[in-house]
Amino acid sequence: MSETCVLTIKEKKMMDAGIKAKKDISKFLSAENIEQINLEVNLDSKLSKFFFSNLILAKAIRNGVYNNFFFQYPAYSAFIEDKVAYFIKKYHSQANFFIIIHDVESLRLFRNAEFKNREINFFNQSAGLIVHNDKMKQWLLNNGVKVEMVSLEAFDYDNPQPLNSITNQKWSICFAGNLKKATFIKKLDLKHELYIYGSRVKKVVGNVRYCGRLDPDILPKYLRQSFGLIWDGTSLNQCDGVFGEYLKYNNPHKMSLYLSSGLPVIVWKQAAVADFVEKNQVGITINRLSDLDEILDKLSIDDYRQLKENVVKIAKGMRNGVYIKRAVKNLLALEKA
Structure with missing residues (x-):
């Protein structure tokens, strides 16, 4: 025993x-x-x-x-x-x-x-x-x-699905989680497509695509986008409110969902996990969501492939x-x- x-x-x-x-x-x-x-x-x-x-x-x-x-x-x-x-x-x-x-x-x-x-x-x-x-x-x-x-x-993250291996330069983003509290999505106007997963929302606008609510063991199979987004609250300029403030201290489980699936992450620069992302070079840290289109437009395919290579190393560890x-x-x- x-x-x-x-x-x-x-x-x-x-x-x-x-x-x-x-x-x-x-x-x-x-x-x-x-x-x-x-x-x-x-x-x-x-x-x-x-x-x-x-x-x-x-x-x-x-x-x-x-x-x-x-x-x-x-x-x-x-x-x-x-x-x-x-x-x-x-x-x-x-x-x-x-x-x-x-x-x-x-x-x-x-x-x-x-x-x-x-x-x-x-x-x-x-x-x-x-x-x-x-x-x-x-x-x-x-x-x-x-x-x-x-x-x-x-x-x-126990993740039974194959790693995302997509590396084309048509950048897209996914967001998985509690959509009811992620009210910033209603204000988000990106030219890059954003695929959202979670509880049903009444209305999406622009380049936002609602993809339904999936079991956490099945969800990684459908995360075929370029990046996973970690953000919370009502604002595009910062993560605010109770859950936005909490990001300064916690490890959001969605970061592990994304990384274990093979996706680099995009995260608020003041979030506690920004240190992990920058140290391991597995994503992009940003101050404002309004900057995101410009940042992605400047991202080269070689830089993205390096992020993916780093993510794979972290993913293998997380899966074990x-x-x-x-x-x-x-x-x-x-x-x-």
């Missing part, structure tokens, strides 16, 4: 796209002989959360014989999350409790002092965190996290879980040091 396990709690009604990153982490770490505890919960009532926590969760944790627990956070219930920490300490007092962060909710949907204090205190109950990147790490340090932290750099495997290894090494 492995001495390490990953605990993943899924809300029963959550769509596959919402759980994709957690499923992939579980799969990639399973390949390293790390055991998995996968549980489902109905978050609709306090009663269901109470019974889940004190019966199903407690039993699953109690029955394991592990030295290291990695919990995929958040579980979208503070009550359940607190019970995870409580039962691990109760039944495995000598074990290490680590957290793999998918979202910092006090940076995203719950930006108030009370929630932030609760979330930081929860993180500090752990022996260490796997965070998205160094920007997120610095914010957590500045706001009171005292435990060890390791940067993931990028989410891996290289980032999460390295982060887990590094965090365990820090704990033993």
Whole structure:
């Protein structure tokens, strides 16, 4: 039996796209002989959360014989999350409790002092965190996290589809994600075609092409464009609003979708992942979407082919879980040091 396990709690009604990153982490770490505890919960009532926590969760944790627990956070219930920490300490007092962060909710949907204090205190109950990147790490340090932290750099992506190998100079762009909050699309007037994937939109204009909503494992097959776009909010001049501001700290999962599919990315220069894109030369960073046509017009086929070559190297790593495997290894090494 492995001495390490990953605990993943899924809300029963959550769509596959919402759980994709957690499923992939579980799969990639399973390949390293790390055991998995996968549980489902109905978050609709306090009663269901109470019974889940004190019966199903407690039993699953109690029955394991592990030295290291990695919990995929958040579980979208503070009550359940607190019970995870409580039962691990109760039944495995000598074990290490680590957290793999998918979202910092006090940076995203719950930006108030009370929630932030609760979330930081929860993180500090752990022996260490796997965070998205160094920007997120610095914010957590500045706001009171005292435990060890390791940067993931990028989410891996289990991608069964062939890599996009298109290199013609008729540049096109794709955008996949929550189209309801990507209201900047309504204002976008590009001469280059933009193909959008996600929940149905009432109306598209100009060179925008709506392509439907697809399963995250199928979607890469249809991403035959030149670039994948990472942008959020209402504005063409910057990423704004709650989700635009969040881009300064998080690793958007769509970056991994694009790169693992063989597509270079276009991303806001102030986004946290702009550092990753520039360091690995796997895309273009921009200040404003209004500059995009001009930037693409100046892009040579040789420069694009170099981007594609760099993307293929990153894609192969993402498809094999290289980032999460390295982060887990590094965090365990820090704990033993």
